[in-house]
Amino acid sequence: MITTSGLLEVPLLSHVHDSSKSNASLSYLQAVDLEGNHIKRIPAHALRGVRADQVSLNYNLIEEVPPHAFKNAQISKLSFRGNTKLRKLDPLAFAGNLLLRQLDLSDTSITSIPTKGLEKLEVLRIEKTPTLKYIPSIYEFQQLERAYLTHHFHCCAFAFPERHNPARHALYETQKAIMAQRCGHGNQKTTALTRKRRAMERLSPILLANTQVLDDDSTATTSEEYDSVANDDYFSDTGSFEYDDQGDFHAPVNNTSIQGVAYECGNFSLNPRKVECTPRSNALNPCEDVMGWSWLRASVWFVVAAAVVGNIAVLLVLLTNHTELTVPRFLMCHLAFSDLCTGLYLFMLAVVDLRSYGEFFNYAYDWQYGVGCKIAGFLSVFSGQLSVFTLTIVTLERWFAITYAIYLERRISLTAAAKIMIGGWLFSILMAGLPLAGVSDYSSTSICLPVESESVGVAVYQGSLFLTNAVAWVTIVVCYVQIYRSLGGGGEKYGGRGAAAAAERRIANKMALLIGTDLLCWAPVAFFGATALAGVPLVDVSHGKVLLVFFYPLNACANPFLYAILTKQYRRDLITLIARTGKCNWLVEKYKLAATPPPTAHTNPSAPAPLLPLVDYHRSQSQVTKENGEALL
Structure with a gap:
């Protein structure tokens, strides 16, 4: 905790988990709190590889989050609240962080948010941020449960994904049809593996890839970073940590015996996913067009x-x-x-x-x-x-x-x-x-x-x-x-x-x-x-x-x-104007006869x-x- 101390830059914390230490695989931080300083930038390697339950960079002077700022990090809760000068988030700002569950970007000046690395995000807070112009499709947040936003129409976009992003919705419908066919006609081996998975502790779900349909003996992935770090120390069978529903660390379950199809079908549902979103539509701002009917x-x-x-x-x-x-x-x-x-x-x-x-x-x-x-x-x-x-x-x-x-x-x-x-x-x-x-x-x-x-x-x-x-x-x-x-x-x-x-x-x-x-x-x-x-x-x-x-x-x-x-004076003025043009003389003569x-x-x-x-x-x-x-x- 280094709070309200005039700190100008995020200190290099990647050495906290130095691989040379014998207990490096077991070490993690409960919190990294750098709130209320004068931090303007995040160095490229300062937070890479950090394992922490929560990282708070609230109420600083950060203007930009660079690409891969949290690569290979395991952070459950990340907060940038109160960074009013924060305007730009690089499209790869959160890429490589596979465990981010809660993200707070409230009271900032961002205009858009990236989706890379936020596939497992469960809680998103972007309150008091009127500059946020566009919200990504709900299909980009595969595990999102609650969203606290600034504009009601962003919640309307979550409620009507088929209108918000028709192309992404069409892709989702295609993938859903393929998965329904596969999971509905699976063999006995797949069914047994599915029951075995449901009997085990809850694993972090991995939903369908954005543009990829996998074979029966493959594993579903959601990001490019998963391929690069899935076999490293962070996800080994012993000595690494994952997060439970409350965002705390726990020992991972050995899932090497579960095939990809069972893993996918166990998380697959034909019912549309509902996200608890605020502010909801109200009497002043219903989810409808300008004219409505x-x-x-x-x-x-x-x-x-x-x-x-x-x-x-x-x-x-x-x-x-x-x-x-x-x-x-x-x-x-x-x-x-x-x-x-x-x-x-x-x-x-x-x-x-x-x-x-x-x-x-x-x-x-x-x-x-x-x-x-x-x-x-x-x-x-x-x-x-x-x-x-x-x-x-x-x-x-x-x-x-x-x-x-x-x-x-x-x-x-x-x-x-x-x-x-x-x-x-x-x-x-x-x-x-x-x-x-x-x-x-x-x-x-x-x-x-x-x-x-x-x-x-x-x-x-x-x-x-x-x-x-x-x-x-x-x-x-x-x-x-x-x-x-x-x-x-x-x-x-x-x-x-x-x-x-x-x-x-x-x-x-x-x-x-x-x-x-x-x-x-x-x-x-x-x-x-x-x-x-x-x-x-x-x-x-x-x-x-x-x-x-x-x-x-x-x-x-x-x-x-x-x-x-409809007054006589207007008709008189209109006829006078027409007479000056020299056209429609028959109309002028007709009016004179009627008015005489x-x-x-x-x-x-x-x-x-x-x-x-x-x-x-x-x-x-x-x-x-x-x-x-x-x-x-």
Whole structure:
């Protein structure tokens, strides 16, 4: 034990088992503890040939493990925990160590792990190591029983080896079929030898070789090193040591009389091997693709098409029109841009789902911890907040325009609207940028939303998102109710006339549609989000993806049609744009004929305009206000 002593290099320990000593074959170390020093490198021969129950190199400054660093060593437990600078493990770093049962690489910076020399590994610990990108196939760890990892998708890879590494799984299936045929039709000699083996003490199992099928009179091997050291002092019939189930030394059993076939068949099983792996898949990270269901995978493309095409059409017409920029047109541009960002977010998810179909856990690291997921998450939160803010301002602007129709000085000016939207952009960028700064995390799920609430700060952040949507929706409902009341509330002001009643119904239907789409978009997401925030989640991520595809982007799909494309002003701007191109003249002429009103006394100067009573004059003024309100809606 040389701990916290400023040691700069692993001392040469191979001489501890010098072959010149008479009792060298019996000597072994219980532990080699070099924890808490300043070790930066492992010399090539420092730990070769060492026999020890456990070797601890924890909390040092090791940056790399060289090839064959433990060649011909007998080490049961090896730990590199806390070497935060350890980034590289040579593919042959553990080659030659035939008895390694437990390996701890937790709290390091490795990106991959080798498999050579880890065939007998039973316990693997790689916790608090977010840099680990790829985990080898479970077939490379032939005796692995427990794995404590950092990422849930690595456990998913162990659970679905046929998807994780199809080529290795196909090889395993071929080998299994051959072994089933051999062991199922073995002769009496093989059966007797198998029973004899089972009656003996447990030997270290040697499973099927990676690419080799052995003959009946051969011995199964698992690594090249076994051929080179199987006959040396470490595995001789007398004087050497092996490990039992607890990782301690014991005298080996003489197995020279057991043939290879009996040895293989005694360890052969048709049942798939299960590994106890953590962290297991949970409600936030199930072992499934990004979209989960096939019908959801197909539906998302329709949603993306509606959101992207609709909002691009609105922006194209509004930005290319050379007429005077008004407040409604200015606000519509911001609303279309925010909804377009939502469509782009869903498009990114759809592309990743299509690319990683059937094997997402092989792409999960690059997606969830890469730039792509951060961009998608930022777009999602930014577009949601900016869309909610803009919808609220649009509603307030309509309420001002209709309620104070006579008082032009009370309208929202373009300068005031610009200042308000600057505030909305800053607020939206702030809320979308907080997860990038460490408040919550976009990498917690495959859909890149900040859904985990592990601390009070994160809970406050998520609660503010829900509160913003709630306040916005209440404001929109109140404003539209006030607008409806100011426009007559049912036609009573017009004596129940048919035209007025029809106008009221059209306005009421439009308001109900606007409020209804907002409610369908925000209410389900807010409700299930609030329950999850309160610690009582009613829906997991698998089912929450339905909310993501069908409810969350509802406004992004409906807003360009409800607020722009289906309005008379948009159609007028579109026809103007088409007329400037000089094409589709028939469509322009058709629109002019449909939009030209029939001649009346007001349009014909020769016919004098009839005088209206004072009461009818006030009614006509109210009707104009009402028509203006209908046009705005």
